[in-house]
Structures are given as structure tokens and as C-alpha cells.
Amino acid sequence: MDTVVSTVSGAFHWLEKELFSVGETAVTYGSVFRFVAILFATYIVSVLIQKALQRYGDMRSSFSRSSLYALKRITHYIILLVGFLVAVASIGIDLTKFAIFASALGIGVGFGLQNLISNFSAGIILLFDKTLKVGDFVELESGVTGEVNEINIRSTIITTNDNIDIVVPNSEFVAGRVTNWTMRDTYRRIKVPFGVAYGTDKELVKKAVLEAADKVPHTLTDTSHRPPQVWLVEFGESSLNFELVVWLKPEAVNRPGAVQAAFLWEIHTALIENTIEIPFPQRDLHIKSWQADDAIRVAKGATEKKAPEPEPEAKEQPSHNDAADEI
Numbered sequence: 480m481d482t483v484v485s486t487v488s489g490a491f492h493w494l495e496k497e498l499f500s501v502g503e504t505a506v507t508y509g510s511v512f513r514f515v516a517i518l519f520a521t522y523i524v525s526v527l528i529q530k531a532l533q534r535y536g537d538m539r540s541s542f543s544r545s546s547l548y549a550l551k552r553i554t555h556y557i558i559l560l561v562g563f564l565v566a567v568a569s570i571g572i573d574l575t576k577f578a579i580f581a582s583a584l585g586i587g588v589g590f591g592l593q594n595l596i597s598n599f600s601a602g603i604i605l606l607f608d609k610t611l612k613v614g615d616f617v618e619l620e621s622g623v624t625g626e627v628n629e630i631n632i633r634s635t636i637i638t639t640n641d642n643i644d645i646v647v648p649n650s651e652f653v654a655g656r657v658t659n660w661t662m663r664d665t666y667r668r669i670k671v672p673f674g675v676a677y678g679t680d681k682e683l684v685k686k687a688v689l690e691a692a693d694k695v696p697h698t699l700t701d702t703s704h705r706p707p708q709v710w711l712v713e714f715g716e717s718s719l720n721f722e723l724v725v726w727l728k729p730e731a732v733n734r735p736g737a738v739q740a741a742f743l744w745e746i747h748t749a750l751i752e753n754t755i756e757i758p759f760p761q762r763d764l765h766i767k768s769w770q771a772d773d774a775i776r777v778a779k780g781a782t783e784k785k786a787p788e789p790e791p792e793a794k795e796q797p798s799h800n801d802a803a804d805e806i
Contacts, residue, residue: 510569510570510571511570513566513569513570514566514567514569514570515566517562517565517566517569518562518563518566520562521558521559521561521562521563521565521566522559522562524558524562525554525555525558525559525562528554528558529551529554529555532547532550532551532554533547533551548612548613548630549606549607549612549630552606552630552631552632553606553607556632594648594650595633597650598633598634598648598649598650599632599633599649601648601649601650601652601653601654602630602631602632602633602634602635602649603632604649604653605630605635605649605652605653606630610657610659610662611627611630611635611652611657611659612627612630613627613628613629613630614626614627614661615627615659615660615661615662616659616660616661616732616733617637617657617658617659617660618657618658618660619637619647619651619652619655619656619657619658620651620655620656620657621651621655623637623639623645623647624639624640624735625637625638625639625640625643625645626638626733628644630649631649632649633648633649634646634647634648634649635647635648635649635652640733640734640736640737660732660733661732661733665729665732666699666705666726666727666728666729666732667726667727667732668705668724668725668726668727669724669725669727669735669738669739669742670710670722670723670724671722671723671725671739671742671743671746672712672720672721672722673688673720673721673722673723673743673746673750673757674715674717674718674719674720674721674757674758675718675719675721675750675755675756675757675758676717676718676719676755676756676757676758677717677718677719677758679719679755679756681711681719683753683755684709684719684721684750684755685709687749687750687752687753687755688709688721688723688746688749688750689707689709690749691723691742691745691746691748691749692707692723692725692742692745693707694745695741695742695745697727697728697730697731697738697741698725698726698727698728699725699726699727699728705726706726707723707724707725707726708723708724708725709721709722709723709724710722710724716760717758717759717760718758723742723746725742
């Protein structure tokens with residue numbers, strides 16, 4: 480029996496072998512193994528707690544998606560921090576000696592970790608702040624537009640309407656200007672510009688364009704609350720410039736490009752069906768001199784009989800509005 484015990488003790492004797500020392504504390508293979516095991520167990524506990532929070536949030540309809548996400552992320556970071564401190568203490572290192580590490584970290588920040596610390600701090604602010612949450616449709620000052628998919632401790636992932644994931648540093652949300660399209664209210668109004676020729680009946684234009692707006696399924700058609708409107712906004716050089724002012728349903732707010740295309744498609748169809756002319760820029764040409772030979776050829780060409788114009792073909796049925804389906 481003593482032989483077996485001595486054999487087992489000899490087999491695990493290598494765990495007591497010293498790797499290095501931190502001050503007066505010797506770090507052995509066993510302490511490193513214990514450190515890694517505690518971190519792994521902490522991560523497993525964090526995952527289980529997050530799943531429990533997710534199930535709890537699914538059962539409570541009053542829990543918003545953004546609040547649940549922030550709670551899960553904050554809980555995850557706190558558990559990992561506590562687990563790390565416990566793992567360090569298990570090695571035998573005095574946590575008060577971490578002041579040396581903090582000093583070294585301060586020097587590192589001064590030499591090049593400013594951006595990392597800035598993004599870390601901004602990530603904490605975003606998780607506690609109410610101005611940005613998962614699921615919001617945002618537009619950044621840099622031109623990035625899309626839906627907030629994840630808010631991590633260093634960066635935020637934004638998914639564009641083309642299904643492209645863009646990793647944006649958190650500091651850009653805190654230091655820059657961010658347009659949040661769905662922060663408080665999911666109903667949004669857009670203005671679709673178009674023009675018609677001078678001399679066109681304004682009432683006919685209004686009637687045709689409002690009918691076109693009704694054909695787009697994402698128009699908010701509640702007549703008592705935010706009905707579609709047609710505004711005459713400018714007397715242009717070659718056209719009367721109008722705007723279709725329309726409120727959108729919530730599901731269409733985060734697809735501004737497709738929405739604009741869908742309304743333009745239906746407006747163009749409505750103008751053609753009502754024989755309303757869509758103008759184009761026109762210029763007057765003034766000729767100061769004219770050669771005699773050119774004048775003779777022009778006069779001769781004017782007297783020649785013009786070729787008969789071909790008969791117009793049968794009008795085709797309008798094609799489908801792809802942009803409306805894209806939304």
C-alpha cells in the first residue's frame with residue numbers, strides 16, 4: 480500500500496516543481512493548472528447564468544431585448560472579473576501587489592494603449608446608456624448605416640442592409656454624432672422629391688401621387704394620424720418640384736434605400752398613366768452666324784417630304800415593383 484501511495488505521489492510530484500516566482504510567491508505547475516481550471520469553471524458558470532437570464536427574459540414580455548442584452552453582457556464581465564481575482568488569489572499572489580501591475584499598465588496606456596482603454600470605457604458607457612441598444616437602426620458620422628447587432632467591450636458590430644457586418648470602435652459612438660432612427664419611436668417620415676412640367680394641373684398631380692403612395696404596402700395610411708401629403712416645394716428652372724411626404728410603418732424604417740426606390744417606381748408609373756409630363760432640362764440655342772450653304776441645305780431639307788412615323792406599339796403592362804418586396 481505504501482508503495483502505491485509513493486508511486487502516485489511521485490507521479491504528481493512534478494506539479495510541485497517551481498516555474499517562476501512573483502516576489503516571495505513561487506508559481507508551480509500545479510498553481511498554473513489551478514489558475515486555468517478556475518478560469519474555465521468561471522466561464523462555464525457565466526455561460527449558464529446567461530442562458531438562465533435569456534430564458535427568464537423570454538418568459539417575461541416586459542423585458543426588452545436591449546435591456547436583457549445589456550444585463551447579460553454586464554453579468555458576464557463581472558463574473559469573469561471575480562473569477563480572475565479568485566484564480567490569482569489561488570496561486571498565492573497578494574492582490575495588493577497588483578499596484579505594480581497597475582503602474583505598468585499606466586505606462587503602457589501612455590505609450591500606445593489610449594485607443595484600447597478609450598474603446599473599453601466607451602463600451603461600458605454604451606451598455607449602461609439608453610441612447611444605443613441592440614436592434615437600433617443607426618447612421619454614423621462616418622457614413623456607416625445599419626442595425627446594431629452586438630455591443631462588445633471594445634467594438635460594436637453593425638449589420639448593413641446588404642448583410643455586411645462592420646466592426647465599429649465604441650469610441651466612435653461616444654465621441655461622434657450618431658443618428659438613431661429607432662431610439663424612441665419606430666414611425667418615421669420621409670420626403671420623396673419629383674418634378675412635373677410647367678402647366679400641369681397640381682390637383683391631378685396630387686391625386687395621382689397619393690394613389691401611387693397607397694400602392695406601396697409600407698405606407699402608413701391612417702388618415703387620422705400622419706396621412707400622406709404632396710407638397711409643392713419649388714419653382715425649378717424646367718419643372719414644378721414636388722415632394723411626397725409620407726410616414727412609414729415600423730418594418731420599413733430600416734430600409735431607407737429600398738423605400739425611396741419603391742415610392743419612385745410607383746410615382747413614375749402613376750405619372751405616365753395620367754399622361755403627366757416628366758420634364759428634363761431645356762436650353763435655348765442662339766446662332767450668331769450661319770453659312771449660306773448650310774442655310775440652303777436646311778431649307779431644302781425642310782421642303783422634302785418627311786417619312787411616315789411608325790405606328791405606336793401596344794402599351795405594355797407595368798412591371799413589378801421589386802423595391803417594395805425588398806423591404
